[in-house]
Amino acid sequence: MKYKNPHAFSHDQADKIGILITNLGTPDAPTTSALRRYLAEFLGDPRVVEVPRLIWKFALHGVILRIRPPRSAKAYRGVWTEEGSPLAVHTQAQATKLAARFAAKGAQYVVAHAMRYGNPSIASVLDEMLQQGVRKLVVLPMYPQYSGSTTGSTFDAIAADFCGRRWLPELRFVNQYCDKPAYIKAVANSIRDYWSNHKRPQKLLFSYHGVPLKYLHNGDPYHCQCLKTSRLIAEELGLEGEQYMTTFQSRFGREPWLQPYTDHTLQALPKSGVKHVQVVCPGFPADCLETIEEIGEENRDYFLGAGGKTFEYIPALNSDDGHIAALTELIEEQLMGWDVEDDAALEQRSHRAKSCPHNQKS
Numbered sequence: 108m109k110y111k112n113p114h115a116f117s118h119d120q121a122d123k124i125g126i127l128i129t130n131l132g133t134p135d136a137p138t139t140s141a142l143r144r145y146l147a148e149f150l151g152d153p154r155v156v157e158v159p160r161l162i163w164k165f166a167l168h169g170v171i172l173r174i175r176p177p178r179s180a181k182a183y184r185g186v187w188t189e190e191g192s193p194l195a196v197h198t199q200a201q202a203t204k205l206a207a208r209f210a211a212k213g214a215q216y217v218v219a220h221a222m223r224y225g226n227p228s229i230a231s232v233l234d235e236m237l238q239q240g241v242r243k244l245v246v247l248p249m250y251p252q253y254s255g256s257t258t259g260s261t262f263d264a265i266a267a268d269f270c271g272r273r274w275l276p277e278l279r280f281v282n283q284y285c286d287k288p289a290y291i292k293a294v295a296n297s298i299r300d301y302w303s304n305h306k307r308p309q310k311l312l313f314s315y316h317g318v319p320l321k322y323l324h325n326g327d328p329y330h331c332q333c334l335k336t337s338r339l340i341a342e343e344l345g346l347e348g349e350q351y352m353t354t355f356q357s358r359f360g361r362e363p364w365l366q367p368y369t370d371h372t373l374q375a376l377p378k379s380g381v382k383h384v385q386v387v388c389p390g391f392p393a394d395c396l397e398t399i400e401e402i403g404e405e406n407r408d409y410f411l412g413a414g415g416k417t418f419e420y421i422p423a424l425n426s427d428d429g430h431i432a433a434l435t436e437l438i439e440e441q442l443m444g445w446d447v448e449d450d451a452a453l454e455q456r457s458h459r460a461k462s463c464p465h466n467q468k469s
């Protein structure tokens with residue numbers, strides 16, 4: 108059969124509203140073979156690495172996937188928990204808490220989470236949601252700032268799945284939420300909470316995952332959206348320009364990426380008299396390898412090694428209630444105008460359809 112879900116439609120199944128949160132994805136285990144599988148899918152995505160395909164195929168499979176997986180597996184082993192990879196654990200917890208919020212509003216909501224790379228895959232989760240009767244779908248990629256390499260790629264995966272389906276649901280796709288007041292306030296509140304137990308730093312660093320500089324020059328709005336998020340959080344906190352800074356982390360490969368680089372900045376700050384920094388990562392709604400290990404360990408060592416005295420990482424929002432409330436607000440905005448059938452309307456629909464050949468066939 109060319110198109111999936113041949114039995115998706117039934118006259119007596121209520122239309123449901125699906126809420127799908129997605130994140131990047133993470134390996135299934137902190138092992139070389141799991142890392143090889145994960146990195147092959149991730150780095151094989153043309154949205155992520157924009158290098159001519161044939162050249163990249165040789166570099167990826169001939170060199171990178173031989174060298175990187177054991178090194179990355181070691182880094183993942185350092186952050187792995189009893190429940191699994193932090194990114195998977197936090198994303199699952201976010202979905203569970205969101206599901207509880209929407210369950211309180213009515214039985215018509217189906218909340219799920221999926222990963223762009225690895226498991227649970229977007230295709231498998233969409234399959235389950237549509238089988239459960241989801242006819243209206245909100246997709247919230249958990250990237251506050253839009254980049255083609257992340258949000259754009261998530262859209263590709265949804266679209267690729269839809270290409271194989273006969274009956275598509277209505278779709279609303281969150282493009283970005285870099286300046287949404289609920290999100291800005293949630294991050295600012297988490298920083299204020301941190302300050303209620305810790306001294307304020309000399310400098311607050313907003314560190315975002317980088318992308319190659321050429322993506323910015325080719326039209327990707329990510330850089331500007333990161334700067335906007337930092338400015339709005341700083342305004343919310345009443346910070347002056349010299350009290351905070353925006354930097355970019357997690358370089359991959361040799362070409363220039365967005366600057367200033369987080370690691371270079373942290374190595375330089377002590378020499379300019381800044382001995383106490385706090386780092387917050389507003390582009391990561393969930394703690395993961397890149398925040399726990401790269402910021403919390405590697406960059407801490409750079410700063411302290413260069414003469415810094417106090418380095419503190421302010422955790423991601425994860426599944427804190429303030430974050431879940433902000434996400435709920437974002438999703439509710441998307442749901443506007445989407446009414447759901449009550450039991451009486453469903454009964455009528457089912458009754459009217461008695462003579463439908465579709466019913467007589469089944």
Ligand SMILES: C=CC1=C(C)c2cc3[nH]c(cc4nc(cc5[nH]c(cc1n2)c(C)c5CCC(=O)O)C(CCC(=O)O)=C4C)c(C)c3C=C
Nearest residue numbers: 131132133155179194254256257316318359390395396397
């Ligand atoms: C805003 C989020 C992210 C952007 C933008 C992004 C771009 C990007 N990433 C790579 C390469 C790697 N990233 C890796 C890990 C990783 N990246 C993000 C988010 C963004 N990436 C997250 C949340 C994570 C952590 C996942 C986890 O399991 O915890 C890795 C894997 C780690 C490793 O092997 O070192 C790579 C590789 C590129 C090339 C890119 C933009 C083009």
Ligand SMILES: [Fe+2]
Nearest residue numbers: 131316357397
């Ligand atoms: Fe990344």
Ligand SMILES: [Fe+2]
Nearest residue numbers: 330331332334
């Ligand atoms: Fe910019």
